[in-house]
Amino acid sequence: MIFYFSGTGNSKHIAEKLGELLNTSVKNIADYYDEVTTLKNFSLDVDNEDFLGFVSPVHSWGLSIPMSRFLKKTKINYSGKKVFAVFSCGDNCGKAREQLQEKLKKKSGILCDFVCSVQMPNTYIVMKGFGTDSKELEEKKLKTAEEELPRIADAIKNGKNYDHYVIGTHPFLKGRIVYPLFMKFTMGDKKFFADENCISCGQCEKFCPEKNISLKDGKPQWLGHCVKCLSCIHRCPKRAIQYADITKEMGRYFYKKQEVV
Numbered sequence: 001m002i003f004y005f006s007g008t009g010n011s012k013h014i015a016e017k018l019g020e021l022l023n024t025s026v027k028n029i030a031d032y033y034d035e036v037t038t039l040k041n042f043s044l045d046v047d048n049e050d051f052l053g054f055v056s057p058v059h060s061w062g063l064s065i066p067m068s069r070f071l072k073k074t075k076i077n078y079s080g081k082k083v084f085a086v087f088s089c090g091d092n093c094g095k096a097r098e099q100l101q102e103k104l105k106k107k108s109g110i111l112c113d114f115v116c117s118v119q120m121p122n123t124y125i126v127m128k129g130f131g132t133d134s135k136e137l138e139e140k141k142l143k144t145a146e147e148e149l150p151r152i153a154d155a156i157k158n159g160k161n162y163d164h165y166v167i168g169t170h171p172f173l174k175g176r177i178v179y180p181l182f183m184k185f186t187m188g189d190k191k192f193f194a195d196e197n198c199i200s201c202g203q204c205e206k207f208c209p210e211k212n213i214s215l216k217d218g219k220p221q222w223l224g225h226c227v228k229c230l231s232c233i234h235r236c237p238k239r240a241i242q243y244a245d246i247t248k249e250m251g252r253y254f255y256k257k258q259e260v261v
């Protein structure tokens with residue numbers, strides 16, 4: 001069983017591909033949104049599964065809020081030994097690995113020694129100075145990832161090491177200082193809006209994994225519990241969703257199967 005979270009499809013693709021290669025099922029943790037946000041005790045029994053895997057994007061050099069919340073709230077019952085995590089990142093992952101290992105051990109008593117990262121096209125566009133990758137870099141990352149995934153699956157299957165976790169520079173600073181500040185100060189959704197190009201198609205509402213968007217008079221309203229996965233911005237077919245004055249000219253990206261060469 002592979003549990004994944006994905007805003008713009010990169011992690012979903014990785015999870016599905018590994019699921020195929022390992023012949024194991026794949027589950028979107030967004031499907032447990034109601035349980036993990038309302039129940040006091042929530043548990044999942046995956047003891048009959050061959051593998052237990054987690055796939056998630058890196059957010060601010062740490063765990064995305066949905067994956068963090070899932071691991072914190074869910075008692076996972078699994079006594080097997082084939083536990084792994086794969087992070088999808090634009091560049092590097094900082095303390096995401098340690099955060100996942102700590103949370104999984106604390107709530108479920110499960111050790112996860114196999115953690116690696118896969119570089120995928122960058123999706124962080126809501127701060128000046130950041131942006132999507134060039135088309136060339138996007139294609140290069142997707143091609144490399146496609147070559148890497150069978151090697152990762154092979155290592156997981158055969159209990160081998162796969163020493164590829166890109167930690168980046170200053171992991172302590174990023175993990176212990178930048179990540180908490182990012183989570184505290186940048187999570188609000190007051191700066192999102194739909195501009196005049198909005199056609200009321202409702203894709204943003206449909207794809208929000210946090211049920212944080214609702215159409216009112218045909219226009220998206222953000223309900224105050226955004227986790228900044230940026231699915232709404234990237235998936236809008238009319239590029240109508242903006243974040244402050246930052247995203248109008250920025251690129252958009254989400255994973256589409258047919259684009260992979």
Ligand SMILES: Cc1cc2nc3c(=O)[nH]c(=O)nc-3n(C[C@H](O)[C@H](O)[C@H](O)COP(=O)(O)O)c2cc1C
Binds near residue numbers: 007011121122228230
């Ligand atoms: C809020 C946010 C923060 C991000 N922070 C990082 C980061 O710290 N390091 C990094 O390499 N990529 C970062 N990224 C890029 C994503 O991790 C990367 O594009 C990932 O593949 C997206 O996965 P998804 O399509 O499954 O959501 C960030 C993206 C978002 C939306």
